[in-house]
Amino acid sequence: KAGVTQTPRYLIKTRGQQVTLSCSPISGHRSVSWYQQTPGQGLQFLFEYFSETQRNKGNFPGRFSGRQFSNSRSEMNVSTLELGDSALYLCASSQGRLAGSYEQYFGPGTRLTVT
Amino acid sequence: QKEVEQDPGPLSVPEGAIVSLNCTYSNSAFQYFMWYRQYSRKGPELLMYTYSSGNKEDGRFTAQVDKSSKYISLFIRDSQPSDSATYLCAGYNFNKFYFGSGTKLNVKP
Numbered sequence: 696k697a698g699v700t701q702t703p704r705y706l707i708k709t710r711g712q713q714v715t716l717s718c719s720p721i722s723g724h725r726s727v728s729w730y731q732q733t734p735g736q737g738l739q740f741l742f743e744y745f746s747e748t749q750r751n752k753g754n755f756p757g758r759f760s761g762r763q764f765s766n767s768r769s770e771m772n773v774s775t776l777e778l779g780d781s782a783l784y785l786c787a788s789s790q791g792r793l794a795g796s797y798e799q800y801f802g803p804g805t806r807l808t809v810t
Numbered sequence: 811q812k813e814v815e816q817d818p819g820p821l822s823v824p825e826g827a828i829v830s831l832n833c834t835y836s837n838s839a840f841q842y843f844m845w846y847r848q849y850s851r852k853g854p855e856l857l858m859y860t861y862s863s864g865n866k867e868d869g870r871f872t873a874q875v876d877k878s879s880k881y882i883s884l885f886i887r888d889s890q891p892s893d894s895a896t897y898l899c900a901g902y903n904f905n906k907f908y909f910g911s912g913t914k915l916n917v918k919p
Contacts, residue, residue: 699853726905737911738854738898751906785853797842797902801853 697722699788699802707808713774716805718786720767726750726791727769728799729761732783744769745791773807781809813837814901816910825919829886833899833910836880840901840908843875845884848896848912857897858884889917 700719708714720727728751729741740753744763761771767788773780783806789799816833823829831845842861846854860866863877874883882899896912 728907738909740907740909743905745905791905796905797844797859798856799844799907800856801846803853806851 699786699800701784701786701802701805703805704803705806705808707810708776709810710776710778712776713772714776714807716771716773716784716786716807718769718771718788718802720769720786720788721800724788724790724800725767726789726796727763727767728787728789729769729771730785730787731755732785732804733781738785741771776809778809781807783807811836812910813908814899814910816899816913818911818913820914820916822916822918823889825889825891825917827889827917829884829889829893829915829917831884831886831897831899831913831915833882834880835882835901835908837901837903837908838877838880839903841904842902843873843882844900844902844907845871845873845882846898846900846909847893848898850895854898859902889915891917891919893917 702717726745728743743751747763763769783804785804787799787801814835844859845857848854858873866873870887872885898912899910901908
């Protein structure tokens with residue numbers, strides 16, 4: 696089975712711009728979660744989508760948003776980029792049902808640099 | 811207070827040593843506990859998960875959970891330079907994962 700894929704892998708943006716990141720989960724997985732990872736804050740949960748609905752949300756401002764499509768692929772959008780948004784953005788997928796929800800697999804991440 | 815606390819290290823050991831990585835957690839409702847390994851500039855890789863208390867062994871790796879003291883451990887036997895990575899522990903409850911900050915491990919040849 697193919698793993699979680701994320702595109703693009705690297706991105707450089709300017710402060711004030713917006714960015715969209717994409718994630719394709721493992722085949723059959725219906726839950727997709729997004730995380731931000733920085734050296735100072737570690738791995739921080741952004742939100743989780745299951746069957747096209749946001750099921751859980753972390754403590755991030757409204758500039759961070761996401762969506763999930765009917766094929767379980769997900770996108771994350773950050774508007775009005777700030778320097779502090781520079782981070783590795785990780786997508787993770789799991790089956791999403793009670794049985795197997797705890798087996799979460801990560802993609803390689805998108806490294807976003809905001810200048 | 812974070813739900814899962816982990817010493818960031820770094821932890822440096824010689825090749826062949828037994829490594830002990832530890833986390834504490836505060837949420838009694840956690841159902842599952844995981845360990846992830848993350849190499850530099852890569853995404854975390856699921857190493858092992860355990861349900862409730864007890865031990866689970868997989869090759870050179872043993873995960874241990876003590877729910878009475880809210881303590882999670884990962885033991886690596888016969889450590890190898892290829893084990894050099896950051897190790898993240900996590901607790902899981904109702905579709906939410908709570909991660910520790912990670913411990914950086916360096917195994918010296």
